[in-house]
Amino acid sequence: MRVLLINPPRSPFNAIYDHAPGEAQKYIHRKLIGPPLGLMTIATCLRDCDIDFLEMKGEYDLNPDAPSAEKMTEEAVNRLHPDIVGISVITSEFNASIGILQKVRSLNPEILTVAGGLHATLCPQDFNLDCIDLIVSGHGVSSFQKIIDSYKNGRPPGKSLFGMFRHIGGIFIRTVDALQPTGIPEESFDIGGRNFIYPKRLWVEKWKDTYKAGGSPFPSTYIFTSLSCPYRCSFCSIWPQYRENYTQRNVESVIDELKSVPEYPIVRFSDANTLVDPVFANLLCSRIEEEGIKKTYIMDIRTDFAVKYPEIISRFARAGLKVVISGFESFREEELKKYNKSQDAVLIKKAVQIFHSHGIMVRGNYVIPPDYTEKDFEELAAFSHANRVSFAGYTILSPMPGTAFYSQVKQDIIDTDYRKYNFFNCVTKTILPLEKFYEMTATLWLIKKGTDVI
Template sequence: MRVLLINPPRSPANAILAHAPQQARRFVHTKLVGPPLGLLTVAAALTNDADVRVIDLKGEYDLHPDAASPAELTRQAVAAFQPDLVGVTTIASEFPFAMDILAAAKAVAPDVRTLAGGLHAALCPGDFDRPEVDLVIPGDAVRAVRALVRTLAAGGNLDSVGGLLRRTPQGLRATPGPAPVTDPAGTDFVVPARHHLKPWLATYRVGGQPEPVTYLFTSLGCPSRCSFCSIWPQRRGCFHQRHVDSVIDELKSLDEYGIVRFADANTVVDIDWMGRLLDRIEAEGIVKQFVMDLRLDTAAAHPGLVARLVRNGLKVVITGIESPRAEELARYNKKLDTSAIREGIRVFHDCGVLLRANYVVDPDYGPDDFAALADFAGAHPTAYAGYTILTPMPGTALHAQVRDRIIDPDLTRYNFFNCVLPSRLPLDDFYQEVGRLWAIRVGEHVIS
């Protein structure tokens, strides 16, 4: 069996960038490149069962902006490799590109089977009922994809593989058997097959550092329940923590990467677990620079742990402040209060961590709301701050609340940089206000 796995390109739709003043444009992150851990996990799962190739179109476009279109690159790869199965990973904003890729594969090889997975497949499997999609694995895939490939290789009946959606004359239908019970961070964890990324290593760099960065997850899912978030619904509210030994083994295998960005929703959930991980990092003498997502209330409550993380290489923390207002934080079910925000920021600053904070801008904001947010962000300095637009990602609690008000169904725009709900201000004014926020740096209103 030959399996071709393709990481779709990122969506170029970015209205904030298009409207931001010149001084702010360089802060609006357009290049955000990291390894597609989901695809690499699938590649690793199939190591003994298939000849696997991976194409990272994000990396490809970063290195070669004038490269041929995703459809053309797919046609070329399919013609050259002649896969039996072509798979894509999906998030909302990349779903249309993923579908173009599968359609292109079928156009050049009508008998090839196409397979989709990833976050959007878990959240919105119904979206995949399209002629270019033969198979969908709507969840954690290690067990299911192995069973699928073994059954295909043996010419068996796919109905024997539980937990799949497969194309039938009536459309996409679930196979009769139950989905396999999986333990994606435990017994079913496989180390992502990073060696497939060699052609694009040069693009996985941040901050002018000579060594590339890689991502590593220590957990999947999130125990919190923020209304706008896709991460907890993706795993049906479950939180899966890896074993410390497994994380240590993976860290020790990352010789070519000097910077490790933890890809968790929130890396410090279990304080004892993190203490044990640090014990082992110290005992093994592992030296890396770490980037992680960490809630401000966790930092406020555990300053000693933050200091110890810093002694062990923590350099950058990414955190959601979301809003300065208690009412909005409650509406988002963020369970964060402004005193914890202040205290958490202080803890990180005292330890010398570079803090990257994110605020969520509600399309309903008027001039007073923008002024209040700018004042708060200006008074609460962080090394970087991002101001993204409240977006009802399909499959989230927020989407269920506001679905009737959505004015823009084009999924390429669901990447937090575009407004898909009615804005109170005229749309251009709204985007300009958001764009101006991006210029607020280290406690200063750069643009007044």
């Protein structure tokens, strides 16, 4: 049994970048880096099968002129002869993922195709397509294990997919033209806790040198300390993805993982927010110190946490915290309320002071609502100037399918091309002419202290 796992390429659409003045372009992400943690986790837990990885983001970072995703797929399928192809899908990579699975289907209709990840979890109905056999919802680990077990001997002649897989909870099976749900997974799989799987990073060794942040010569890796988020920001996909179940990992398991990656001196914690519970935060810091783990850390931290617990920020700074990513979102209290951010804009200044006083670089991210006028842009620019941080991001408030915000503004969506759902393209009506809106958003990227990109 051979399983090929594919990380699809990024969407090439980035209208903010396209409208940016030359000097702003170098700060606007065309690419973000990091290994595909979800696929690595899935790969690590599979038993009795050969696994191959095709990390297309890594391939394009190694060689920007690499062949198209379809060509890469063709080459891999013809060389490896997989029985199953699995792909991890976020919204903006949906189209590319479907293109890849269509190619697989055209090359060999016997290959079982499986889609998983965030978009498959939130919008399974989008996958009711000929090239898809199974959709795995949620964590997927136990469901995927069972899929592999049930497919050990391939597809017996005359047996339907539904007949083969309907006993596996938590998936959707594509029958002739409909998706059949199989219900909730029958057992609880606590991936953040007792069932945590240490992702084997060997799967992505070939692409390791592309996982470098902010011009660092050293590779970085992702480690999560929690899954989901206890906050309920209306625009965010993370808490809906996890059906609101926030899980925090055991500190010792995080420490074990940190110790197991000596080849990665930089660790980017991939949590929605790494520091949420002060008890967990203090314990994690104490254990990092006790174990003498020397790494550079990048974390997402909310401004309210920093203001409430400045001593914890100070401790982490001593333990190696160098970069903090913080969702400022807006400088206006009423906008933050509208987003259900449960964080006050007035805290931005205080939090930035706390981070800077410990030599921590801040990446502050604002979201720009499509109804911003020139006056709104000017006011945001003035605020952002007065509260300058090392790196600032200005992306577009976007209705990601499956979020509360999507339901609120569905009627205003003017562009349904998923490739543009990556916060860098506007998909709802703007008040300003669209070109002007992009130019003004792009120009904001110049307001920051640092000269680097993170």
